[in-house]
Amino acid sequence: MQWLDTGWFGIVITLVMVTFILSNIYRADKGKKELFIRRIPGLNAIDDAIGRATEMGRPVIMVPGIGSLNAVSVQALNVFAHVTKTAAQFSTPIKLCVADAAVYTVAQEVIRDVYQKQGMIERYDVDSVRFVSDRQFAFAAGVSGTILREKAAATFLLGEFFAESLIFAETANSVGAIQVAGSTQTSQTPFFIAACDYVLIGDEFYAASAYLSRVPVLVGSLVGQDWCKLLIATGILLGFATNSLERSQETSVGRVPLAVAAPEKWTAMTEETKSVFEAAEDEIPLDKPRLRKRNETSVFRLFNPLVREADLRVERPQKPPAPPAATGGAQ
Amino acid sequence: MIPLAQAPPITFWGVQPGSGEMWVKIVVALVVCLLIMFGLTFLPNAGRKAVVWGFTFAGGLFYVLLWIVPTPINRGPSDLPRPGEEFGFWLQDALPHIVNSANILTAFLLGLGIYSLLRVHLGRIAKRQPDREFSAILLVCMVVMAGFGYADWIMRRFGEGREKLELMQNWTPVQYAFDLMFDGLLQQMDAAMFSMIAFFILSAAYRAFRIRSVESTVLMASALILMLSLLGALVALWNGGVDAMAVALNLPNASVDLKEAHFLNNFKLNEVANWVRSFLQVPALRALEFGVGLGALAMGLRLWLGLEKGGISA
Numbered sequence: 001m002q003w004l005d006t007g008w009f010g011i012v013i014t015l016v017m018v019t020f021i022l023s024n025i026y027r028a029d030k031g032k033k034e035l036f037i038r039r040i041p042g043l044n045a046i047d048d049a050i051g052r053a054t055e056m057g058r059p060v061i062m063v064p065g066i067g068s069l070n071a072v073s074v075q076a077l078n079v080f081a082h083v084t085k086t087a088a089q090f091s092t093p094i095k096l097c098v099a100d101a102a103v104y105t106v107a108q109e110v111i112r113d114v115y116q117k118q119g120m121i122e123r124y125d126v127d128s129v130r131f132v133s134d135r136q137f138a139f140a141a142g143v144s145g146t147i148l149r150e151k152a153a154a155t156f157l158l159g160e161f162f163a164e165s166l167i168f169a170e171t172a173n174s175v176g177a178i179q180v181a182g183s184t185q186t187s188q189t190p191f192f193i194a195a196c197d198y199v200l201i202g203d204e205f206y207a208a209s210a211y212l213s214r215v216p217v218l219v220g221s222l223v224g225q226d227w228c229k230l231l232i233a234t235g236i237l238l239g240f241a242t243n244s245l246e247r248s249q250e251t252s253v254g255r256v257p258l259a260v261a262a263p264e265k266w267t268a269m270t271e272e273t274k275s276v277f278e279a280a281e282d283e284i285p286l287d288k289p290r291l292r293k294r295n296e297t298s299v300f301r302l303f304n305p306l307v308r309e310a311d312l313r314v315e316r317p318q319k320p321p322a323p324p325a326a327t328g329g330a331q
Numbered sequence: 332m333i334p335l336a337q338a339p340p341i342t343f344w345g346v347q348p349g350s351g352e353m354w355v356k357i358v359v360a361l362v363v364c365l366l367i368m369f370g371l372t373f374l375p376n377a378g379r380k381a382v383v384w385g386f387t388f389a390g391g392l393f394y395v396l397l398w399i400v401p402t403p404i405n406r407g408p409s410d411l412p413r414p415g416e417e418f419g420f421w422l423q424d425a426l427p428h429i430v431n432s433a434n435i436l437t438a439f440l441l442g443l444g445i446y447s448l449l450r451v452h453l454g455r456i457a458k459r460q461p462d463r464e465f466s467a468i469l470l471v472c473m474v475v476m477a478g479f480g481y482a483d484w485i486m487r488r489f490g491e492g493r494e495k496l497e498l499m500q501n502w503t504p505v506q507y508a509f510d511l512m513f514d515g516l517l518q519q520m521d522a523a524m525f526s527m528i529a530f531f532i533l534s535a536a537y538r539a540f541r542i543r544s545v546e547s548t549v550l551m552a553s554a555l556i557l558m559l560s561l562l563g564a565l566v567a568l569w570n571g572g573v574d575a576m577a578v579a580l581n582l583p584n585a586s587v588d589l590k591e592a593h594f595l596n597n598f599k600l601n602e603v604a605n606w607v608r609s610f611l612q613v614p615a616l617r618a619l620e621f622g623v624g625l626g627a628l629a630m631g632l633r634l635w636l637g638l639e640k641g642g643i644s645a
Contacts (some may be wrong), residue, residue, distance in 0.1 A: 011399065014628075021629050025638060068437075071630040074639075101444035102437060126453050131444035135517075149462065163528060170531040184627070186619045195531075196541035206626025217638050221629045228625050240633035276405060314403075316410040320334035 003137045009302040017231065023225030028220025035219045042180050042198035043211050046079075046156075049178040050086045053153035059093040061152040063143055063168060065159025065183065067104035072184050076159035077103075077110050078209040083156055084114045088123060094154055096129045097146060099139040106130040140164035144171040157181040157196070158205065161188045169195035182208075239299045250289040255281050255296055258309055265309075279311045343426040386636040389634035393429060397422050448473070476517075479509040553607055560604030569600040 004108035024300035028035060043157070053060045062083060080096060089096050096111060100103045108129045115124035132142035144167055147155065155172040157179065165181075165188040172179050173195055181192040182200025192199045200208065203225065210218035259266040269277065294300065333611065346353045403412065403419045408618045412420040452466035487493050495501040502510075540551045559565055577595040596602060635641040 017625070017628065018632060021632055022636075025633075028582075071627050071634065074634065075630055078639075101440035101442075104447060105440055105443050127454065129447075131447040131453055134441075134444070135521065137521040138517075141520075141524050163525060166528055166535060167524070170535055173535075184623045186616050186623070188618070191532075191535065193366055194535040203622030203626040206623070206630055217633070221633060221638075225622075225625045225629050228628075229621065232621055312405060314405045316407070316416075318407075319409045319411055319486045 001317055007303055007305055013231075013235075017228040020227040020231070021221055023222035024227065025217050025220040028216040028223065031216075034214070035216075035223055037207065037211055037214075037219065037222060039172065040200070040204050040207065040211055042182065042200045042204065043208055045084060045178070045180055045198045046083060046212070049154035049156075049180060050083065050090065052178055054090040054092045055088070056153045058153035059095050059150050060087055060154045060156070061143075061172070062094065062096045062156040063149055063159070064096070064098060064103055064107065065141075065157075065161045065254065066099040066164065067103075067160030068100050069106060072160050072205075073100070073103045074106075075206055075209065077107055077156055079212065080107070080156065081114050082209075082212045084111050085118060088115055088118045088120050091123060092123070094128050095146060095150060095152075097132050097139075098130065099132060099134055099136075101131060102130065136162065136164055140167045142289050143168055147171045147175060147177070151175050152177045154178045154180075157183075157192070158200070158208075159183065161185060161192075166191040167196060172240045198266050221286055243297050243299050247292050247294075247301075249292060250291045251296060252286055253283050254286045254290075255283050255306065257281055260284075262309075277309060277312055279307050280312055281306055282308060339391045343421060344424050387636070388635060390429075391631075393422075393425070395635075397426065445473075472512075476512055479505060479512060483509040553611070556600070556607055557604050560600050566600045573599050 050060060060083060062080045064073045064080065067073050069121070084094055094111070096107055098107055108126075111129050112121075112124055115121050130146075132146075133139045142155060143164075146152075148171060152172060152175060154176045155168070157168055157172075158181065161168075161183045162185060165183060165185075169192060171177060179196035179199075180198045180200070181196040182205040183189055183192060184205060186202070189199065189201055193201075197312075206225075207222055209215075211224045258277050258280040261284050266274070295304070341347060346356060371379065374382065390644075400419050400422055403410075403416050403424060406420075406423070449470070452470050455466045456463045456470075466495050486503070486505060492501070496503075496506060536554075537545050539547065540554065542548050544550055559569075577593045580595075582593045582595065597606075630639075
């Protein structure tokens with residue numbers, strides 16, 4: 001077999017991390033000892049924010065970002081389910097504005113389920129979950145308008161946000177709403193920090209459901225993530241040490257792209273073939289030894305395996321020629 | 332239209348277009364889907380959960396296999412798999428069909444989104460609530476935009492002389508109206524909304540940079556360094572001052588003209604700004620991304636294996 005090896009190391013590391021997470025979920029599910037989670041101020045503030053909305057008689061507005069139905073929006077809906085549960089107990093009105101039709105459908109089910117489980121289905125307002133628009137700035141305008149008109153007392157901005165993040169945060173700030181925000185987009189986190197009262201940074205967003213519910217499976221998964229972080233930190237330290245050592249040593253063989261190793265072969269290739277062989281590298285002897293470059297260390301090669309021209313040449317059996325097409329068939 | 336020679340080859344997932352086999356498969360699929368939908372209505376809640384999890388697991392399994400099983404490289408249209416490559420070929424052939432199925436489902440869900448919009452805004456008009464005129468404008472715009480957009484699409488795709496519509500001088504009132512509404516209004520309003528961010532940044536930055544705590548002081552200082560490093564004249568003045576100081580202190584290699592390496596070079600404005608970016612900002616962002624990636628992995632695993640408890644699955 002001549003498979004192109006596209007980084008076995010990355011796959012192995014991912015599988016090890018999957019094992020860490022699953023084994024901790026199993027451990028937490030079976031164990032009796034409660035696992036520790038550090039205090040997260042943004043999540044502690046949820047009940048305060050809802051309480052304030054209840055006192056003021058103004059609604060709580062929740063936005064799960066503009067992403068499609070994926071792990072991020074599902075996690076945001078998990079937190080919103082908790083917010084809705086608390087709001088339902090105090091009859092505080094809620095509004096959940098969504099930008100994706102799939103998220104809208106799931107959100108509607110989640111919110112109705114929460115009211116049903118609380119035995120307050122009569123308090124469920126079908127218009128509390130709204131599909132606003134799937135265009136980014138039309139959504140931003142619609143949500144900002146809702147925040148201003150409804151004079152929200154608390155806003156929860158959790159999910160995938162992009163340029164519209166600051167529009168929401170500043171609009172809510174202008175009506176004096178308490179804001180709890182968190183985004184998986186690291187580029188938007190500074191905007192939230194600048195404009196919101198509480199911000200879930202990085203993986204705190206994913207820790208939210210474990211923190212709020214303390215369900216063993218979720219807490220175990222969180223501990224598994226911590227094990228993974230230790231693994232990554234160890235890997236970084238080991239990589240740093242081996243890279244430093246290797247880059248201080250000289251090499252007499254250089255690894256260069258095919259275009260440099262065999263220019264005549266490269267120029268003879270068609271553009272289509274070039275695109276296939278672009279990643280191919282070869283080893284050529286150097287005139288005099290030199291220090292290793294960044295891409296010549298073993299750590300770099302673990303994640304970027306060396307692909308030679310020979311690896312990319314594959315001979316396969318061919319299909320027999322097709323019989324003439326039937327007349328009248330559409331293309 | 333795609334010339335027949337360039338048409339994608341028929342795989343396990345496809346049939347000859349226009350053939351009897353294609354119509355039989357369409358009818359069978361339709362009947363099976365209707366039966367499944369009918370059967371699902373009789374399922375108790377617990378059973379529905381199992382069905383949802385089953386579909387989630389199957390979908391997740393496909394993408395996990397696609398990630399683990401090596402993709403056949405340099406595959407030609409008439410290539411047959413070599414021993415051991417069959418499964419990789421099958422997965423590669425299946426991918427566009429799985430993606431299409433997801434897109435079709437999403438298209439159905441868009442209908443539900445439109446239903447939500449209609450219910451909210453028609454309800455507001457019917458109940459004579461405040462600001463109902465905006466709801467009316469929204470609904471009129473939605474209908475008019477969809478009408479002209481669809482008419483334009485039909486004319487460009489199937490109409491007589493559709494090639495001529497590429498040129499603006501051959502446009503009919505339909506194209507002009509659609510262009511006015513889409514490029515002339517919608518895009519401009521999008522841009523106007525986007526431009527508002529500049530003002531919001533200003534007000535947010537003002538609040539964030541007020542020195543109230545140690546954190547905000549650090550934030551203010553680092554932001555100031557980065558902003559000042561973008562002002563060419565100021566950088567030249569600052570760096571010149573650093574060079575002059577090195578000469579005055581008689582440091583080794585210090586020279587105003589040659590700008591050779593000396594210790595004080597580290598205090599040049601662009602160097603400090605680069606240090607802040609490379610040694611503080613980038614590592615912090617990478618650390619955040621590791622955390623976010625691990626969180627997504629754990630969440631994905633829990634959803635895939637049906638372990639998610641609480642919130643949606645409760």
